Amino acid sequence: MMTMTEKQAIKGELLTLETMSTVEISTILEEAAQFAQGVQWRPNKELFIANLFFEPSTRTRYSFEVAEKMLGLHVLSFSEESSSVQKGESLLDTVKTFEAIGANALVIRHPENDYFQEIRERLSIPIINAGDGSGHHPTQSLLDLLTIQQEFSSFSGLNVVIVGDLRHSRVARSNAEVLTRLGAKVKIAGPKEWMKGFDTAYQHIPLDDALNESDVVMLLRIQHERHEGSMEWSKEIYHQQYGLTIEREKRMKKEAIILHPAPVNRGVELASELVDCERSRIFKQMKNGVAVRRAVVKRALSN
Amino acid sequence: MMTMTEKQAIKGELLTLETMSTVEISTILEEAAQFAQGVQWRPNKELFIANLFFEPSTRTRYSFEVAEKMLGLHVLSFSEESSSVQKGESLLDTVKTFEAIGANALVIRHPENDYFQEIRERLSIPIINAGDGSGHHPTQSLLDLLTIQQEFSSFSGLNVVIVGDLRHSRVARSNAEVLTRLGAKVKIAGPKEWMKGFDTAYQHIPLDDALNESDVVMLLRIQHERHEGSMEWSKEIYHQQYGLTIEREKRMKKEAIILHPAPVNRGVELASELVDCERSRIFKQMKNGVAVRRAVVKRALSN
Amino acid sequence: MMTMTEKQAIKGELLTLETMSTVEISTILEEAAQFAQGVQWRPNKELFIANLFFEPSTRTRYSFEVAEKMLGLHVLSFSEESSSVQKGESLLDTVKTFEAIGANALVIRHPENDYFQEIRERLSIPIINAGDGSGHHPTQSLLDLLTIQQEFSSFSGLNVVIVGDLRHSRVARSNAEVLTRLGAKVKIAGPKEWMKGFDTAYQHIPLDDALNESDVVMLLRIQHERHEGSMEWSKEIYHQQYGLTIEREKRMKKEAIILHPAPVNRGVELASELVDCERSRIFKQMKNGVAVRRAVVKRALSN
Structure with a gap:
């Protein structure tokens, strides 16, 4: 567990909250609160982020997309239906592809609990977990x-x-x-x-x-x-x-x-x-979802 | 009917032409004619628009997307297949979600006639009707x-x-x-x-x-x-x-x-x-579709 | 064959490599090598490109999308599933639609060998072949x-x-x-x-x-x-x-x-x-795919 926490800190990953210190959680919440109040931030170069959704989603998916576009990122939106996953491509090979073609971070939702465990060590870009099975949804x-x-x-x-x-x-x-x-x-x-x-x-x-x-x-x-x-x-x-x-x-x-x-x-x-x-x-939560995701994506790109 | 017309005028909605005055129709056509002739217009801040398509479409969907991108908007493209509608989410809850996460206007195509009647009073952002059942396609x-x-x-x-x-x-x-x-x-x-x-x-x-x-x-x-x-x-x-x-x-x-x-x-x-x-x-119509949609989207965002 | 080669040169099409001279192939490779080394290029006006994928794809599709966005283009992403192809629309009518609404070039993947033969003469914008059946994948x-x-x-x-x-x-x-x-x-x-x-x-x-x-x-x-x-x-x-x-x-x-x-x-x-x-x-190939596609898309837009 220590290793995972440590690696998160280095890479800007966000996999689960359980492995994150209260200090780090508070830092993200503070940043999100500022975004919610109208603060702007953009990276100083063009960056790409890929949203990989292996399950249907409306709120989480589009909330990430709004957050990312507010940060000025290029967004790649991937759904399982129209992909090479149809040809039997593994999750690992899919994420490695997005890394290879230039994604600077990955947002992933996947039906399998802890899907990230088998792939995170093989990537040099951070994963933001957008929901794993019945596991986590940080x-x-x-x-x-x-x-x-x-x-x-x-x-x-x-x-x-x-x-x-x-x-x-x-x-x-x-x-x-x-x-x-x-x-x-x-x-x-x-x-x-x-x-x-x-x-x-x-x-x-x-x-x-x-x-x-x-x-x-x-x-x-x-x-x-x-x-x-x-x-x-x-x-x-x-x-x-x-x-x-x-x-x-x-x-x-x-x-x-x-x-x-x-x-x-x-x-x-x-x-x-x-x-x-x-x-x-309930609708305030959705609105806050955008602010939180801006903070989380900023954190991923800043590491 | 009077109420609906009135509300359209206030909010920049476009639901049906039958409820719109000839003056207003002429105004839209004039604006569209100018866009068709090369006039440019962009809002003075970053705005989001969501295209919600609950039925297949090529022409209407991509024509709106081109129009929106020519206006410099951030576009959220929603299809029923990969959404929470799969989990039984209602149209009302879907549109309220897009409102909550920051959409400034909604373009909707839906198989049900007059789908907009049950949702328009519950939203504070305008709906542009991109086709309802066998009802309208303004x-x-x-x-x-x-x-x-x-x-x-x-x-x-x-x-x-x-x-x-x-x-x-x-x-x-x-x-x-x-x-x-x-x-x-x-x-x-x-x-x-x-x-x-x-x-x-x-x-x-x-x-x-x-x-x-x-x-x-x-x-x-x-x-x-x-x-x-x-x-x-x-x-x-x-x-x-x-x-x-x-x-x-x-x-x-x-x-x-x-x-x-x-x-x-x-x-x-x-x-x-x-x-x-x-x-x-026929192809001129398609080309004009982009100009008309620029005018209609501009109208929605200006109200 | 001569005609096809000639037409490629004029329109910036890329259909097959067999019909392309070694000089032209070398020119594209040289341009791609420069993109791979960090050279930047953008057209001097806003342009649209449409990616029409009639078959599932991850690598090719998103690699084109990254290339196009790096070139500053507006990207229209079309998948068969949610389109009027469901209503029986032909390939010709689909591509003519994208031409009519303002696409400056088309990237097409299609399950039929040589699909482009029946449509290229009817279009005034270049096709970039992203794979045809078991035919080509230039x-x-x-x-x-x-x-x-x-x-x-x-x-x-x-x-x-x-x-x-x-x-x-x-x-x-x-x-x-x-x-x-x-x-x-x-x-x-x-x-x-x-x-x-x-x-x-x-x-x-x-x-x-x-x-x-x-x-x-x-x-x-x-x-x-x-x-x-x-x-x-x-x-x-x-x-x-x-x-x-x-x-x-x-x-x-x-x-x-x-x-x-x-x-x-x-x-x-x-x-x-x-x-x-x-x-x-293998991952170098994917990375190079983006550079090659930037060169190919630039070529299509420059003609």
Whole structure:
């Protein structure tokens, strides 16, 4: 692990937040906050970045693209469908190709957990992980953190409840870990079956109890595409038992906010009417995603 | 209707031509004519535009892209295939995402008629409709108008015949309506079954009769993909009965021109040899499409 | 043939190397060598180029895109999947569309051999052939030549062996022809069945014999997607009989180099460990691909 952290520092890689120091996380958040406030930065020469998406994505993909273009970069957008991956080309050979033709950094989303482990040692350019299987999604975590930080003066002592499909989430684990490291008190809520791997480290409480005390209600998307069988509950029953209903929203603390990584399953994780409500920071999160990615890409290119 | 027109004016939206005043249509055509003559314009800051295509398109899509890049915009190109729409994300949530990450305007093509009605009130950025189902295709109508205007000094008194698959066309209705408003005399020709909804307002005449008097022969593409069953005629029989054959072209008026929105079904709507003939303005229409879209995008960004 | 050569010269087309004089080939290589050494060039106005890929591609597609963006061009990226080709539009009508909307040159990959013959006379902008069926792939040939030229002072007297699936290769024929014209001695190795059409013009020798004398070992990709039935050999047996094994590499001449157009079938055409070995120029070839394409695109735009 030490080696990976060290290599990240050298190369400007961003693979996972768990291997990153709180100092480094804070540095990225500070830079992102400045970008969010209108600060401009561009590299002093023409650079190329390649976005390699081996899974569908809207938010992450275009948010990176906006960030990159705001930094004045040339962007290469790669999707699996129309590539030589169709001819059986390996991930390693694909990324080496982009390195060879002049990419200065790679943004990669891939369905396999830890896909980066087998390729990072073979590249001389940094990888920014845009999501690996059900493993990590560090820029999503960072934008969640930035959104919380903008709202409250500090993470210290904040009550955060993470709700829903933790087991299949790319961000639950790292958000819980990093928030705890930064001083927040993290609890978890939702179906017991979806808490596996979390319930020893974090207190599992009923959502109704969490509402009274939480400053941040962090809802997770139900990853229908990652559930092998069909879900045990109908959407309606899930919503009533574990979702943020209109009624539950009313019992939240005065200044408390709602986060959700989107896309939202409206009427499931939260009532459709709440997506746009006053407490919701869902579109703020997306906006912050651009600022965070500018900071992360700048970091990659500066190393 | 009044509200929609009003909102268009405020936000620079372009949804349908039917709800737009002739003054406003003329203003767009004038601006487009200037772009076609080499006038340059760029906004005074960096702006983003997102092209969201939920249906295949070549002409419209790349014509918008050329127009946008000539205006110096950053272009985000979205196709349904590699997006979160695959995860069941709604149109509303997709467009709200692009708004949140910084798009200053949206160009949308969508298979559903009037898709924009449910989303326009929820957005603070303008939508440019690049085609909705069999509903409207205002930039196609505008480029048809520009092409006619370049040819004849005025619309007033011009004889226009619209030929073919009117019922499934995105442009027949608005072209007929707007041309009439601008002073042209519009008639329709083609199979009786395809005239429904038009034959009360416009005179249905045999193509052979129309040729003697028409200044503009506006052919429509047979939308094979919109016909539920197979077509009643073979291509050859359709061409002989309702198509612009080589023989029919010879009987057109001296200065009369041929329009077709393309892609052409060669040998069906018109003889393959006529695509490039002296009267054909088909490639001129495409060229004009870029000028019209520059005008429309400029209008969206200026509001 | 004369006409084609002549027309190439006028329009800056690049269709095949066979129809190009050695003088012209040398001119392109010289320009490419300068780009590879850091020379910059940009046209003095804004230009558009369209990359039309009717087949999957990573290397060629993105290599062209990097080259074009380094030249400051606006790039239109077209893939068959999301286009009007889905509505049955012909290649001719597709390319005429891109010409009409303002493309100054077209880069085309298409599965049909000699696809360009039916369209080039109908266009006023140059086509750069990025691969036609199993016919030609001139920019791949040029980058192979550039890589050889960088290594050895001259082509004259060089021993080159082309190994493998010659019959299905896009580059074997033109590489063999042009290298011979430039003064190299070309031999061929691999399964007898795959040498058809080559074995009358070039000496077919066992790979083991070729290793002793070859300065360049040019491996070809087995085009699994072009073999109708399954291959006669297992991958392991092919590798042992006809592939560049670790053992064989050791018997190569001191300064000899390995070329492969990639994507490599690791463990088949060559041992996986050799992809990155000291003799391998595989990633150098990709890097050179950008320089060659800058030269070729510059040539197209300058005519």
